[in-house]
Amino acid sequence: MVNDESSRGCLRIAIASYDARFFRICQNYISCLDRDAFRCDIYQSGKELLAALERGFPYRAVLLDNALSDMDAPAFCSQLQQMSPNCRPWLLLVPACDVDELCRFIREEGGQQPESDTVHKMKLSSLNSLLFDLQSMLQSQAAPTDSDAALVRLLLCWGEAPGALGSQYLRECIAQALRCDPHFAIRKDVLMVVGERHKVSVTAVDSGIRRLIRSLNALNKPAWQSFKRRHCSPHQHLTTGKFIYAVRDELLMPPQDPAEQPLSEGDLQTHEREFQPV
Template structure:
């Protein structure tokens, strides 16, 4: 938890402690200290945050959080106050504060609603990701299999959980295949079907996506699609790392 006014956080802490089901960490006044501890390895699922910290605004904290090299970004929950209730509109395309939805604003109307919202938040990641990936599949491929879309969604979710580039088959496709009780090749084929359907449709949105990630006329591979969708949802610009991925993937396939 973080706020310039630790006293104000006390009631949330007391309530969640007595309710049970939540493991509460330290409360921070300074955003700088919290960022240092996160970079040093502090693990948490959720950061419950006031709009104001003692040394910076919560939006400034979010900017700096995204500049940190963290294996996994915690979900930031900003307790709403006067400012955030009239929050500036965010443009998903333009605003670097809005990656794949790892922050949200929560109204502080009641403790019971807050506790319930936090519980739901653990499952909300997947729902948002599903919605966004599905929307991309609709834009690109038109018609597609729900199962193939689910393979892509879950693969992208796994990719989000780790900052480093993961081994596509062993670390991403394998867990998905186990979940669906199919082979790795089945998952791979499902994602390739999405790619082929998008190629066949040849829609401008698909072409633009390929161009922005430098695929040009080539169709992306499974791994390339997973990481490009991840980057798109994070609103990052493509980099030379995408080329490196291709070399890694070739090695993986060879294996």
């Protein structure tokens, strides 16, 4: 059964099972997020879902029970893997199968297909990580927020690529920090959330941001020097936590009136400037 197409802009999810209880379980998980951001279509037949995918239905995720009316989960995955990568969902959940075992099965079924393409096009999820994976899909689809756009401009002024891994960790940490209480805990409220989303440790996220700080110190652009002067004492070591707090505070600052902005070194007051004849 397929719902109508009335909600453009939603993430489309296909839930496939022969058991109504599986539908309720999946919908309970999805209801923990923004329900208006998702559109769920229900299938009992694996063949019908595969046909819909081949016709180009834009399902970003398939939540697959082990029992369908006409095939089991491994048979469905085998046929799914033979399809064009452009037809496959971004996310695949099969709670009845171990993720590592299913990953090996899909790679074996992929034959000569490069592993990187398989991993990129079809990420395997579990019930434990489903909420984080769905939230990640939402964030990847959403247009950049004003704060993220401002952070991208900061990174470019500092000389760093916004899409680099450390920059991406920072952008997600800042987005999370802006949603938190002002007195948030860096490790628990920010780094852990971003790490779980990427399926990496807190240490890995922290290390990525510290590498970003070292890179910015090495580049030492004027905009970076100015940022550090505003948020750090001259000889203060900039840790991951202090950096996240400082960037968040920078983004929350009201824009300054140009007349009130401090002069950069070498700038002259208006009365000190010499006016040259035109």
